[in-house]
Amino acid sequence: MPGTDPAAERIRVRYEGSDYSAEPVAKGAAFEIFSVTPVDGFLPNPRPGARKLYRRFVPAAEIYVIEGRPPVPQEQPLSAPVSRGLSWSSVHQxxxxxxxxxxxxxxxxxxxxxxxxxxxxxxxxxxxxxxxxxxxxxxxxxxxxxxxxxxxxxxxxxxxxxxxxxxxxxxxxxxxxxxxxxxxxxxxxxxxxxxxxxxxxxxxxxxxxxxxxxxxxxxxxxxxxxxxxxxxxxxxxxxxxxxxxxxxxxxxxxxxxxxxxxxxxxxxxxxxxxxxxxxxxxxxxxxxxxxxIPPAPTKLMGRHRGQDYEAIADPPGEFRVLAKTRAARYAVETLYRRTPYVTWRRVPCTVVRDEGEWLRVRLIRPDAESVTQLGASCIERGIYETWAPRAETAGYRDVDTEYDLGPAVAPVS
Incomplete structure (x- = not known):
């Protein structure tokens, strides 16, 4: 019917040879499918009063829509030249x-x-x-x-x-x-x-x-x-x-x-x-x-009428001057990320905190030798940081990564 919200339409999908009612998740990246009876891999449906007591979340690439118009996700799935000689299990290996x-x-x-x-x-x-x-x-x-x-x-x-x-x-x-x-x-x-x-x-x-x-x-x-x-x-x-x-x-x-x-x-x-x-x-x-949250050394910056201001990004289409009053939230003409870099003991790092006499630095290409050389600690997977005396560092500089604000590919609804 004209004026009907497609998101509110009934959606049915086919998954592993069976048909289920479904709802899109994450703008169509996955689907929540429902079953009246327990099925292997399904979880209890926690919705109060639900008629279909079991549910499962599955990737959009693994289902076939047989009824309804779900949202089309902006992103493209991973693609592989699957053939008789290259199965999906081979891709996983x-x-x-x-x-x-x-x-x-x-x-x-x-x-x-x-x-x-x-x-x-x-x-x-x-x-x-x-x-x-x-x-x-x-x-x-x-x-x-x-x-x-x-x-x-x-x-x-x-x-x-x-x-x-x-x-x-x-x-x-x-x-x-x-x-x-x-x-x-x-x-x-x-x-x-x-x-x-x-x-x-x-x-x-x-x-x-x-x-x-x-x-x-x-x-x-x-x-x-x-x-x-x-x-x-x-x-x-x-x-x-x-x-x-x-x-x-x-x-x-x-x-x-x-x-x-x-x-x-x-x-x-x-x-x-x-x-x-x-x-x-x-x-x-x-x-x-x-x-x-306190200001951080890494900032999003924008230029408006020849002046540089801290900026806000609201992707995919809105980039504006950071301002509390709505009248001052001007659109920026250029946008860039400003990240401070420094070298300590000949190891290149970014600066993640600036405490005056001391800098919190993060290795940009960690390896066992540089981690030992700087006495850096692993705070999470791949992230190695340490404190460095500012006087012992060299080459403190702000590096600007400028973005192209040309037309973006708009998400499809």
């Missing part, structure tokens, strides 16, 4: 080991089919300690994923493969995640062995989390999940309305906080029934409404 022969070229070609563009929804799985860090000013950093590739993973057990804190085997009742939108593909790199060889060779005693394979895929005995790192492992400024979320054992997603850029604060979004989620979050009072 290739993703889990490094190859110096033609297999390496093939797995790299498959991996590069997963791309980030302006507006791509990115996620980073967090422990309780990391959630507390985000609320106190940590920024997106290190290993992360497209939501498109992970939206079907909804329980702590399923999401454990993406944890970076070294506790990937823990059976927590809830796990957390940071979700934001990409400003530009320039902010993300594929952690291939050629660029991040030091991480692939890091001794187990010097790392947290799962090993870095160098194929661009996360280690997993079941999934083929492309992984990214923030460029040079540096911080990225938060985009407008980024979210901190929790996932419970029954697959429920709870939005905990939303980032309010003009206030430089995380605003609480959850009700009192979810306070139990914070039992494993150190130093956070769940009744606190706002968490103000």
């Amino acid at each position: 290739l993703s889990q080991s490094s190859h110096a022969d033609d297999g390496g070229l093939l797995v790299a070609r498959i991996r590069l089919s997963a791309k980030v563009s302006r507006g791509t929804r990115m996620v980073k799985v967090l422990s309780g300690r990391q959630l507390a860090g985000q609320l106190h000013g940590w920024l997106p950093q290190g290993f992360c994923y497209r939501e498109y590739d992970t939206a079907h993973l909804r329980t702590p057990a399923e999401l454990s493969v993406l944890r970076s804190d070294g506790d990937d085997g823990r059976a927590d009742p809830a796990v957390f995640a940071l979700r934001w939108r990409a400003v530009d593909s320039l902010d993300y790199q594929v952690p291939f062995a050629g660029d991040y060889a030091g991480l692939t060779r890091m001794p187990p005693a010097d790392r947290l989390g799962s090993p870095v394979l160098g194929t661009g895929f996360t280690p997993s005995g079941q999934h083929v999940i492309p992984e990214f790192v923030t460029a040079n492992l540096a911080d990225l400024p938060l985009t407008a309305f980024a979210e901190l979320v929790a996932y419970t054992e029954d697959g429920t997603e709870v939005v905990l906080y939303r980032y309010l850029p003009e206030q430089r604060a995380w605003g609480r979004m959850f009700g009192p029934q979810w306070r139990w989620l914070f039992a494993a979050v150190p130093g956070i009072a769940p009744e606190q409404e706002y968490f103000m």
Whole structure:
């Protein structure tokens, strides 16, 4: 009927030979499918009064829509030249080991089919300690994923493969995640062995989390999940309305906080029934409404009428001057990320905190030798930091990464 919201239409899908009613998840990246009877792999449906008592989350690429018009996701799925000689299980095997022969070229070609563009929804799985860090000013950093590739993973057990804190085997009742939108593909790199060889060779005693394979895929005995790192492992400024979320054992997603850029604060979004989620979050009072975060050395900057201002990104289409009053939120003509770099003991680093006489520095290409040389500590998978006396560092400079603000590919509704 004219005027009907497509999102409200009945959707039925076919999955593994059976038909199910379904609802799109993460703008069509995955589907929540429902069953009246218990089926292997399905979870209890926690919705009060639900007629279909079981549900499962599946990737959009694994289902066939037989009725309805679900949203078309902005992102493209991972693609591989699957044939009789190259099954999907073979692709998984290739993703889990490094190859110096033609297999390496093939797995790299498959991996590069997963791309980030302006507006791509990115996620980073967090422990309780990391959630507390985000609320106190940590920024997106290190290993992360497209939501498109992970939206079907909804329980702590399923999401454990993406944890970076070294506790990937823990059976927590809830796990957390940071979700934001990409400003530009320039902010993300594929952690291939050629660029991040030091991480692939890091001794187990010097790392947290799962090993870095160098194929661009996360280690997993079941999934083929492309992984990214923030460029040079540096911080990225938060985009407008980024979210901190929790996932419970029954697959429920709870939005905990939303980032309010003009206030430089995380605003609480959850009700009192979810306070139990914070039992494993150190130093956070769940009744606190706002968490103000301090300015960081890495900033998003924009130019308006010849003047440089701190800016806000609201991808894919809005980039404006950071201002509390609406009348001063001018659109910027150019946009760039400003990141401070420094060299200490001949090791290049980014600056993540500036305390005057002391700088908190992060290695941009960690390896066992440089980690030992600087006495750096691994704070999460791939991230190595230490304090450096400012007087002993050299070459402190701001490096600007300018973005192309030309037309973006708009998400399809």
